[in-house]
Amino acid sequence: MPTSQRARTVGTLVARPSGTSHHPYDDEGQAPMIQIATSPATTTLTITGDLDLAERDQFPEITARVVGLRRQLLVLDMCGVTFMDSTGAAFLISLADAGRRRGGATVLRGCDERDLFVLEVCGALDLFRIDTDHACARDDASA
Amino acid sequence: MDGRETVPGGAVPVVAPAEVVALLPALAAQHVGVGVTVLAVRDGVVRMLWVNDVFTRVTGYAAHEVVGLEPRLFYSDQWSEVGVASLADEVRAGRAASITLPFRRPDGAAVWLALCLTAVPAGDVATVLAAAPAMPAGDGPAEMWIASFSDVTGTVERSVHLRDAVRAERRARLHLALLSRVSDVLSEPDADEALAQVSALLAPSLVPWAGAFIVEGGLRLVGLDTGRGDGQRPASDRRRTLRRVPPGDPTGAHEIDRVLGGLQPEAILDLTLVHPTESAAALVQGQLLAAEPGLALLSPRVRVVAIHGSRSVLALLAHAVHESDGTPRLTEELEQVLDVVVRRIGLALDNARLYAREHELAETMQRSLLPQQVEIDGLDLWTYYAPSVAHAQVGGDWYDVLEVAPGVAGVVVGDVVGHDVEAAALMGQLRSVVRAYAFEGGTPASVLDRTDQLMRGMRAPRGASAVYGTLMPRVGTPGSWIFEYARAGHLPAVLVRDGQATQLAQGSGALIGFGRRARTGGRAVLVPGDTLILYTDGLIERRERPLRAGLEALLAAAARTQADDAAGIGEELLAALADSPEDDVAVVIARVPRAGGPVSASSAGPRSRRWSMPSDPTAIARSRHAVLRTCEAWGIDKVADAELVVSELVANAVLHGWGTVELRLFDTGDGLRIEVEDSNPAPPVKLDGHAHGVGGYGVQIVDRLADWGWRAANDGKIVWARLRAR
Numbered sequence: 001m002p003t004s005q006r007a008r009t010v011g012t013l014v015a016r017p018s019g020t021s022h023h024p025y026d027d028e029g030q031a032p033m034i035q036i037a038t039s040p041a042t043t044t045l046t047i048t049g050d051l052d053l054a055e056r057d058q059f060p061e062i063t064a065r066v067v068g069l070r071r072q073l074l075v076l077d078m079c080g081v082t083f084m085d086s087t088g089a090a091f092l093i094s095l096a097d098a099g100r101r102r103g104g105a106t107v108l109r110g111c112d113e114r115d116l117f118v119l120e121v122c123g124a125l126d127l128f129r130i131d132t133d134h135a136c137a138r139d140d141a142s143a
Numbered sequence: 144m145d146g147r148e149t150v151p152g153g154a155v156p157v158v159a160p161a162e163v164v165a166l167l168p169a170l171a172a173q174h175v176g177v178g179v180t181v182l183a184v185r186d187g188v189v190r191m192l193w194v195n196d197v198f199t200r201v202t203g204y205a206a207h208e209v210v211g212l213e214p215r216l217f218y219s220d221q222w223s224e225v226g227v228a229s230l231a232d233e234v235r236a237g238r239a240a241s242i243t244l245p246f247r248r249p250d251g252a253a254v255w256l257a258l259c260l261t262a263v264p265a266g267d268v269a270t271v272l273a274a275a276p277a278m279p280a281g282d283g284p285a286e287m288w289i290a291s292f293s294d295v296t297g298t299v300e301r302s303v304h305l306r307d308a309v310r311a312e313r314r315a316r317l318h319l320a321l322l323s324r325v326s327d328v329l330s331e332p333d334a335d336e337a338l339a340q341v342s343a344l345l346a347p348s349l350v351p352w353a354g355a356f357i358v359e360g361g362l363r364l365v366g367l368d369t370g371r372g373d374g375q376r377p378a379s380d381r382r383r384t385l386r387r388v389p390p391g392d393p394t395g396a397h398e399i400d401r402v403l404g405g406l407q408p409e410a411i412l413d414l415t416l417v418h419p420t421e422s423a424a425a426l427v428q429g430q431l432l433a434a435e436p437g438l439a440l441l442s443p444r445v446r447v448v449a450i451h452g453s454r455s456v457l458a459l460l461a462h463a464v465h466e467s468d469g470t471p472r473l474t475e476e477l478e479q480v481l482d483v484v485v486r487r488i489g490l491a492l493d494n495a496r497l498y499a500r501e502h503e504l505a506e507t508m509q510r511s512l513l514p515q516q517v518e519i520d521g522l523d524l525w526t527y528y529a530p531s532v533a534h535a536q537v538g539g540d541w542y543d544v545l546e547v548a549p550g551v552a553g554v555v556v557g558d559v560v561g562h563d564v565e566a567a568a569l570m571g572q573l574r575s576v577v578r579a580y581a582f583e584g585g586t587p588a589s590v591l592d593r594t595d596q597l598m599r600g601m602r603a604p605r606g607a608s609a610v611y612g613t614l615m616p617r618v619g620t621p622g623s624w625i626f627e628y629a630r631a632g633h634l635p636a637v638l639v640r641d642g643q644a645t646q647l648a649q650g651s652g653a654l655i656g657f658g659r660r661a662r663t664g665g666r667a668v669l670v671p672g673d674t675l676i677l678y679t680d681g682l683i684e685r686r687e688r689p690l691r692a693g694l695e696a697l698l699a700a701a702a703r704t705q706a707d708d709a710a711g712i713g714e715e716l717l718a719a720l721a722d723s724p725e726d727d728v729a730v731v732i733a734r735v736p737r738a739g740g741p742v743s744a745s746s747a748g749p750r751s752r753r754w755s756m757p758s759d760p761t762a763i764a765r766s767r768h769a770v771l772r773t774c775e776a777w778g779i780d781k782v783a784d785a786e787l788v789v790s791e792l793v794a795n796a797v798l799h800g801w802g803t804v805e806l807r808l809f810d811t812g813d814g815l816r817i818e819v820e821d822s823n824p825a826p827p828v829k830l831d832g833h834a835h836g837v838g839g840y841g842v843q844i845v846d847r848l849a850d851w852g853w854r855a856a857n858d859g860k861i862v863w864a865r866l867r868a869r
Contacts, residue, residue, distance in 0.1 A: 053794040054760035083767065085790040086840040114783050121847055122840040 034062055043071040048080030051088025059091040067098045074099045079110030089122045096127040109134035178202060178292035183284030189213055201292050203248035234262040234288055243295060255299035256292045263287040318480045325484050329491035339366040341488060345462060349477060351442055352435055353462040362423060364430035386421040396424035402449045405456045409448040414439045431461060438463060450485050452493040460485055512571045513757040516544040519552045521616065523734040525709035529755050530727050538727035539566035540679045541574050545581055550616060553581040554731055556677040557609030569605050577611060587611045587629040588664035598656035607655045608632035610677055614733060617668060624669040624735055629662050631655045637701050638667060639674040644701035674712055675733045676701060681726035696720060708776040709734040710752040710769060750810035758797050758804050766793040766806050777810045781866065784848045785815050788864050791841035796821035800859065815866050822859040
């Protein structure tokens with residue numbers, strides 16, 4: 001998306017893991033925080049932290065919320081993701097798959113090489129448009 | 144008389160006079176034992192010219208009631224023009240035509256008649272006609288047929304009975320096979336999948352269509368995907384309140400409510416009617432038609448059967464029924480089979496729910512017993528817990544590493560006497576109590592004092608010991624830490640500095656709950672390179688040596704340690720002391736890293752590490768962290784791949800295993816070897832094409848990055864992976 005047409009954030013939902021107890025081990029990657037921002041045509045999900053099995057409980061709810069917003073374009077901002085394995089990939093895939101069923105598209109930005117590798121092994125790269133030009137504002141995410 | 148000699152036995156035939164012989168054919172025709180009638184055919188119209196007496200006996204019609212009339216009149220509803228035409232074709236071709244027909248006698252009895260039809264040769268017909276000059280030409284029959292009837296009711300009924308028996312037997316076998324397959328399918332742990340498969344077994348082999356609804360915060364047709372992607376699913380899915388329909392509703396929707404409420408076993412739902420909105424009937428109707436729009440035409444009335452659990456109706460089975468005369472008809476046999484299927488589903492669902500509930504309860508209880516380990520900036524922490532091999536997953540030993548204040552670690556290691564459930568339960572209570580007081584703050588001595596008070600009040604049935612201490616950065620000297628501690632009947636912590644191991648033996652006191660005097664504390668300063676070891680007696684206690692000797696062995700082993708990371712030191716201690724522990728072992732090692740990270744990374748310490756973690760999702764991040772640290776200590780790069788592999792392996796162990804997950808890392812000289820041990824002996828599964836299934840691609844990721852395999856170990860298995868160069 002051209003930067004001049006930057007999506008205006010009309011609403012932000014912060015999803016935190018519900019039902020999970022205190023996370024004792026969160027020194028490098030934190031329990032992920034997932035922010036949802038919407039504009040008339042776009043939903044942007046900004047994900048920070050680790051995407052693995054420990055976070056699985058909150059995935060269905062977030063997917064349901066994103067799907068409920070019914071935007072044509074879904075942007076997944078992965079700049080703040082510290083780690084993603086196949087469970088995290090399954091979450092991204094369910095998001096993209098839900099979008100594709102309605103004819104929408106999913107853009108992935110700020111992925112590192114390992115994240116793309118995981119998605120490739122999952123056979124899911126063609127579900128996403130990979131934004132390679134995105135220059136991440138934060139620098140701390142690069143592993 | 145040549146012929147006479149040819150008669151066997153030389154018998155002498157008695158020949159009747161010719162005038163007698165001339166009468167015999169008529170006699171024979173009258174009394175032949177089968178009903179006989181002569182039919183005249185002209186212009187397609189068949190009339191009965193003559194019948195014999197037996198005909199009357201067989202059919203119940205007297206000669207005067209039928210002669211001169213068409214047989215269709217007395218054959219009435221069994222008469223078939225097509226059938227007669229095909230019989231006519233046969234006899235005209237000069238063959239005898241036979242057929243067995245049902246027949247209703249005038250007295251109401253139903254019998255089966257075997258009919259045999261032959262044509263009279265044209266020449267004989269002409270002879271007969273010539274004998275009746277009175278009959279006007281053109282009125283006489285063009286053809287004549289002879290029909291014989293015999294009553295074969297007995298034979299037919301026997302064969303029908305036999306055929307029915309064979310069919311029933313075949314059906315019974317089919318039903319048995321179906322029931323056994325239903326039982327197989329129901330062992331599938333996923334209720335949705337099991338119900339979908341049962342429906343597939345029932346239809347179309349037994350009923351034209353079948354589907355199951357799960358009653359769970361509404362009603363949901365299993366397998367019906369109402370566009371998961373368009374956001375409609377939650378709306379229909381999560382409708383929690385169904386509107387009740389009052390009795391006497393003309394659509395019969397009230398009956399579905401009664402079925403759902405367990406008040407009646409089944410009801411018929413008419414798909415062509417408009418049911419009250421938001422009623423259960425409307426919901427069932429809507430989902431049925433969404434799944435199978437043709438049902439409205441094919442089977443407008445479906446049978447809805449309640450699937451009972453022990454307490455309530457857990458699901459509904461809806462199935463189409465073959466109709467006759469506009470009403471659904473279900474054979475008694477089919478109803479019985481469906482009844483058994485429904486009962487089995489109910490049992491399976493009930494068991495699954497009970498199991499899930501118990502499992503959840505057990506998991507929650509267990510989680511409350513699990514240790515916590517946080518990471519504290521500036522400290523290298525390693526923890527280890529192994530229940531003694533001979534005993535259960537949870538024992539009386541415990542540890543916790545908590546962040547009791549920002550940047551301050553609270554460390555506790557404790558031991559409740561015994562290994563049984565009571566020991567584990569008391570351990571759980573003590574752990575919570577110490578945790579709570581630790582977060583409340585104060586000196587370690589005061590934390591134990593308060594613990595004493597509470598435990599005295601609780602009348603703890605067992606003795607318990609613990610050491611609790613706090614590690615906080617020393618103000619003014621970066622890199623140094625202050626360790627404050629207090630002991631309640633517990634073995635002293637060990638401090639290792641520059642190859643010297645000393646016991647931190649201050650702050651001793653009675654067992655927990657027995658501290659009558661105010662407890663006192665101890666204090667030590669830790670500088671970079673120092674290592675602090677807290678442990679339970681399982682680490683050093685052996686039957687063949689006194690405790691003092693064990694302590695000395697620990698001090699000696701601690702002094703000898705080479706590794707520059709906590710995990711490495713832990714590995715060295717376990718290797719030296721606890722290779723065949725007789726008791727639970729809990730160890731916490733806190734190391735203050737030297738400035739600038741590990742020196743001579745690749746030389747010092749053992750080339751293996753191990754971590755024993757509770758089977759909990761948090762173990763995944765801990766394992767990744769362990770890999771990062773270890774690779775750093777061993778000077779191994781390509782950490783990114785290793786992190787991914789360990790994450791997938793541990794996730795699998797957590798997902799499919801239970802109890803404890805043990806992670807081991809080895810430096811093989813040409814790379815990293817990862818071993819993950821869990822308590823599930825089943826081999827790792829490779830799920831293909833499960834896009835949303837967790838773990839489905841995990842194995843494939845490991846496959847791409849590493850050579851891997853698995854072997855049985857203890858009661859579970861070890862999955863190992865050796866990273867490849869990518």
